[in-house]
Amino acid sequence: xxxxxxxxxxxxxxxxxxxxxxxxxxxxxxxxxxxxxxxxxxxxxxxxxxxxxxxxxxxxxxxxxxxxxxxxxxxxxxxxxxxxxxxxxxxxxxxxxxxxxxxxxxxxxxxxxxxxxxxxxxxxxxxxxxxxxxxxxxxxxxxxxxxxxxxxxxxx
Numbered sequence: 001x002x003x004x005x006x007x008x009x010x011x012x013x014x015x016x017x018x019x020x021x022x023x024x025x026x027x028x029x030x031x032x033x034x035x036x037x038x039x040x041x042x043x044x045x046x047x048x049x050x051x052x053x054x055x056x057x058x059x060x061x062x063x064x065x066x067x068x069x070x071x072x073x074x075x076x077x078x079x080x081x082x083x084x085x086x087x088x089x090x091x092x093x094x095x096x097x098x099x100x101x102x103x104x105x106x107x108x109x110x111x112x113x114x115x116x117x118x119x120x121x122x123x124x125x126x127x128x129x130x131x132x133x134x135x136x137x138x139x140x141x142x143x144x145x146x147x148x149x150x151x152x153x154x155x156x
Contacts, residue, residue, distance in 0.1 A: 007124050008154050011076055014069035015039065023049070025082070026062040033057060038094035044156065046118050048085055050099050052111045057082055060115060073127050078156065079120040084113065119156035
């Protein structure tokens with residue numbers, strides 16, 4: 001497997017294990033927001049977020065999402081576009097008790113909005129080192145060679 005394919009596979013596995021990202025609109029002065037991605041293993045070109053119609057992300061547009069894996073061994077910055085998802089089948093597919101807790105009116109809550117994040121290019125870094133690399137770092141050794149091949153720009 002190529003380094004790029006390995007990095008891509010690791011990204012999707014880590015995101016599936018902990019689907020929490022910081023998402024913000026590009027070109028604005030507002031801060032990013034923590035969001036929970038709804039993932040579909042057959043839709044590796046997008047993921048979805050439930051939000052509210054009065055959320056600062058609601059109007060959509062060019063966006064950036066930042067992701068850090070649970071173990072802090074993978075970092076990603078993902079460029080894409082937020083758009084309203086109006087397909088009721090998609091909204092229903094990801095509905096859960098955890099989502100319902102945020103919307104008192106359930107699926108018919110008048111403030112419920114689902115956004116689709118259409119993925120563009122991601123810059124991904126793997127930060128996991130071998131045991132040798134960890135010892136080198138602990139004692140001030142050069143670890144640059146250890147990190148070669150662990151960074152990629154990938155069109156998702």
